[in-house]
Amino acid sequence: MTDQATPRRRDAGRTRAALLGAAAELFAERGYAQATIRDIGERAGVDPAMIARYFGGKAQLYVAVLQEETGDEELPDLGDAERLRGLVGRAVRQGPGPLYQVALQSHDDVKANEFSREELHRRIVTPLARRLAAEGVEQAQARAELLTAAFAGVLIGRTSGALPELAALDEESLTALVTRLVSSME
Incomplete structure (x- = not known):
């Protein structure tokens, strides 16, 4: 019997939602310029590199936050x-x-x-x-x-x-x- 940890399964939907939520909070608290990628990742509880993976970058994440607010209305x-x-x-x-x-x-x-x-x-x-x-x-x-x-x-x-x-x-x-x-x- 080995004492290895079970690999954690990725949940793309949860990671994306966590990043959107954390970004929305930080953009509201600090503004776009002061909200760093590192802080967003930290608040979301994920590696900040996931921002590039799921959104492309900070500006695209900001746009995604805005789109979440209004949808297609x-x-x-x-x-x-x-x-x-x-x-x-x-x-x-x-x-x-x-x-x-x-x-x-x-x-x-x-x-x-x-x-x-x-x-x-x-x-x-x-x-x-x-x-x-x-x-x-x-x-x-x-x-x-x-x-x-x-x-x-x-x-x-x-x-x-x-x-x-x-x-x-x-x-x-x-x-x-x-x-x-x-x-x-x-």
Whole structure:
């Protein structure tokens, strides 16, 4: 009789779910930039290398967390006051994630770019372009992209340290200013 431990069976579904749960918690607590792959793996109770195996990288994991939140539901556009308030609030608390970052600068990882761009369009650009087109606004797609770039620029500029007055605004004040910006550009 040997005293060898029975090899542990892998449960891909459980590992993936644990990583998604841990990432969601850490992104919410620390923001995208401060949540490390190592910390996510540790909180999930798995080797951090599993992030690359199941998701491709941190940016793709972030996108997967966002997709878990909304599934395939159609999202309201930036013109919806509650949606805008929620997006600004999340960015104030967590910082802008890779979706907004990719609107202004590419990620180093090609797959992260692809996933982030697709999700940026699904979550922000497409709902806005769809509404603007339905309202008969000229160049609806270009306007939706311009609004998205302006919105992403505000969120990133706020956290970069380059715009101190913007960074000093509380969530309510920032939401009010962004609401006016979006309304003026539609």
